[in-house]
Structures are given as structure tokens and as C-alpha cells.
Amino acid sequence: MTLSNPLIIIALLFALLGLLLFFLTLRSWKKKKRFGAAFKFVSALLMFALAALFATICLAVQGYHALTKEELAAVVKVEPTGAQKFTARFVMADGSERLFPLAGDQLYVDAHILKWTPLANLFGLHTSYELDRVAGRYADLTDEATKTHTVYSLAKIRPLDMFALRQRFAFLNPLLDAEYGSATFINSNTPEEFKVMISTSGLLLRKSEKGNAQ
Missing domain, CATH: 4.10.860 (DNA Excision Repair, Uvrb; Chain A)
Incomplete structure (x- = not known):
């Protein structure tokens, strides 16, 4: 700030x-x-x-990043560690790293996206995003309903969050044009490196050039 x-x-x-x-x-x-x-x-x-x-x-809105085009939110390296188990090492846009042990067949990531009105743009508020959660996802519905779930927060800890604030105070309605969540997932059964990309249309996981080269 x-x-x-x-x-x-x-x-x-x-x-x-x-x-x-x-x-x-x-x-x-x-x-x-x-x-x-x-x-x-x-x-x-x-x-x-x-x-x-x-x-x-x-x-x-601290922790949210300005979003004007498709941007790199993080790089994640997936490494299987056993049957329906893997680790996901995130390198965030600010260079920080986090390692998560996950259970499932797929890597799941979601994000918050805030789209502001032209009035709010005048005050320096533009479409922005924040990665919210990472989790393991099972491909089979029965496994999803019965097996161990693993989920971790990717969001920064802060005293106030715009999503929560918006729900509590109606006077913020004229400032926010839209608020929505976006999620993506990809198979995690082989060692791979992915780019977590985000745009105004949502979130996606794309194999990195480094991962393709390997």
C-alpha cells in the first residue's frame, strides 16, 4: 500500500x-x-x-492484482508421490514459493475476479484478481464423495477482503460491475510444470514450455 x-x-x-x-x-x-x-x-x-x-x-483490495489481459498468476510443478497423491509447488507472481501435498487425480485451482464500473475506474480501481484455493480433485465421482479431500488457501491473509465487504455493505453495489469465481483443473498423474494463466474470461492451466521440453 x-x-x-x-x-x-x-x-x-x-x-x-x-x-x-x-x-x-x-x-x-x-x-x-x-x-x-x-x-x-x-x-x-x-x-x-x-x-x-x-x-x-x-x-x-490489497492482494488483488490488476488484470488487463491474459496474465501469468503462478507457475506450478506437479510431482506424483503415490496412488492418487501428488505435490504441487507454486511459484507465485511475486516470486514466493509454496508446496502443497494433495490427494486426488487432478490439480484444482480457483480465483476471485472483481470487475469494477467505469465510476470506480476513475478512482484507480480496475478489473483485478486473486488466486483463492488449491485442491486435489478426484476424476471419479464416487472417489470425490468418499475419499480424503485436501484443500489449501492461496489468498493472502488480511483484515478485510473485498468479496466479504461487498456482501456486507450494499453501498458498494454501484462500484462493482461484477464479482465472480473462476476455476480450472488438470490431470496430475505425471510430473509436469504448468502456468496458471488468468484473463477477464477466467482461469486456465497451460503446460509451460519448460514442461513440454522435458
């Missing part, structure tokens, strides 16, 4: 306006201008509320 973020700049501007109006409120009160003081105080509260709103939205 940096000062180059338009949402932070807007939140700071509203906060500064709120502080200015608050000091003007105190001055009007000392001059016994009660009506003027009351008006400035209400205006200050409004500015602080708007500052809190934009700061909250900024915090809630």
Missing part, C-alpha cells in the same frame, strides 16, 4: 478536509457561531466517513 495508490490519495484528501473543517468548527464555536459550527462539524464527519470508506476499500 503506497502513496501512489489513488485510493490512498483520495482518502488522505478527505481526511485533511475533515481536519480542516474540524478546526473551523472549533473556531466558529469559540466565536459563538453555533449554527456555523454545527454545519462545519457535520461536514467534517462526512469527510472523515468518506476517508474511512476509501481507506477501507483500499485495504480490502
Whole structure:
């Protein structure tokens, strides 16, 4: 979260306006201008509320990545370790690595996608995504219903999430054009390296050139 973020700049501007109006409120009160003081105080509260709103939205979308075209979200290397068991080593877009032991015949990955309205675009909010979960998936429905399930979170831990925030507060409706989940899966019975690709149309797993070369 940096000062180059338009949402932070807007939140700071509203906060500064709120502080200015608050000091003007105190001055009007000392001059016994009660009506003027009351008006400035209400205006200050409004500015602080708007500052809190934009700061909250900024915090809630942290971890989501701007999405303008098909992008590489992660590289994952699948390695079978036994019957219906495998590991998935993720190298995320930021370079961090995570290893997951999974059960099943297929690698499953899903993501959250947020599509903002043109109004929200003016505040620097554009279509964005965040990888959400990785899991093992069974090809057979009976296995899926009866065998061990393994699932892990890929999302970053943070105090607020835009998906949850959107469900709690209806006033965010005009800002979000669409919110949806996208999922993809692929067989995990042979050692392979895949690229987790994401676009505005959804998520997909594609064999990497390195994996094809092997």
C-alpha cells in the first residue's frame, strides 16, 4: 500500500478536509457561531466517513492484482508421490514459493475476479484478481464423495477482503460491475510444470514450455 495508490490519495484528501473543517468548527464555536459550527462539524464527519470508506476499500483490495489481459498468476510443478497423491509447488507472481501435498487425480485451482464500473475506474480501481484455493480433485465421482479431500488457501491473509465487504455493505453495489469465481483443473498423474494463466474470461492451466521440453 503506497502513496501512489489513488485510493490512498483520495482518502488522505478527505481526511485533511475533515481536519480542516474540524478546526473551523472549533473556531466558529469559540466565536459563538453555533449554527456555523454545527454545519462545519457535520461536514467534517462526512469527510472523515468518506476517508474511512476509501481507506477501507483500499485495504480490502490489497492482494488483488490488476488484470488487463491474459496474465501469468503462478507457475506450478506437479510431482506424483503415490496412488492418487501428488505435490504441487507454486511459484507465485511475486516470486514466493509454496508446496502443497494433495490427494486426488487432478490439480484444482480457483480465483476471485472483481470487475469494477467505469465510476470506480476513475478512482484507480480496475478489473483485478486473486488466486483463492488449491485442491486435489478426484476424476471419479464416487472417489470425490468418499475419499480424503485436501484443500489449501492461496489468498493472502488480511483484515478485510473485498468479496466479504461487498456482501456486507450494499453501498458498494454501484462500484462493482461484477464479482465472480473462476476455476480450472488438470490431470496430475505425471510430473509436469504448468502456468496458471488468468484473463477477464477466467482461469486456465497451460503446460509451460519448460514442461513440454522435458
